Amino acid sequence: MTIEEILGGESKNLEYKGERPAKSKSYMKSVVAFSNGVGGKIVFGIEDKTLKVLGVPDNILFSEMDSIANIISD
Secondary structure: OOHHHHHOOEEOOOEEEOOOOOOOHHHHHHHHHHHHHHOEHHHOOOOOOOOOOOOOOOHHHHHHHHHHHHHHHO
């Protein structure tokens, strides 16, 4: 994503999460809503209120990706 896209904020098809919540239910509602609609993106590592880019630490990046993919496929 470009900085311009990030600064555009959230929309009906774009949601930001500072980090992956411990309970998947909080973002799975968005996944289901996007799946039942026209699609969308959930971007982890950006604070939704301030639009501050936090990123995802390198040492957990791949485990986070695996966890998210596993939860969605389950």
